[in-house]
Amino acid sequence: MAYVISDECIACGACEAACPVGAISEGEGKYQIDPEVCIECGACAATCPVGAPAQE
Ligand code: SF4
Ligand code: SF4
Numbered sequence: 001m002a003y004v005i006s007d008e009c010i011a012c013g014a015c016e017a018a019c020p021v022g023a024i025s026e027g028e029g030k031y032q033i034d035p036e037v038c039i040e041c042g043a044c045a046a047t048c049p050v051g052a053p054a055q056e
Helices: 014-018 043-047
Strands: 003-005 024-026 031-033 053-055
Touching: 003 031, 003 043, 014 024, 014 043, 043 053
Parallel strands: none
Antiparallel strands: 003 053, 024 031
């Protein structure tokens, strides 16, 4: 399952830079992950200061 960014996201952008496949982009009020691109590496979850990205 692809990672999903929860509403805890504070839109800092750190995960976008950490994603090796460019699956993360800025959405409305928070960042979002394209499930078709995410390879489930976990880098975004490890980078996020508030623990917003998680696998559903
Ligand atoms: Fe990108 Fe990896 Fe996070 Fe998927 S799990 S969005 S590939 S950093
Ligand atoms: Fe949101 Fe966490 Fe990504 Fe920052 S690192 S944009 S808080 S999901």
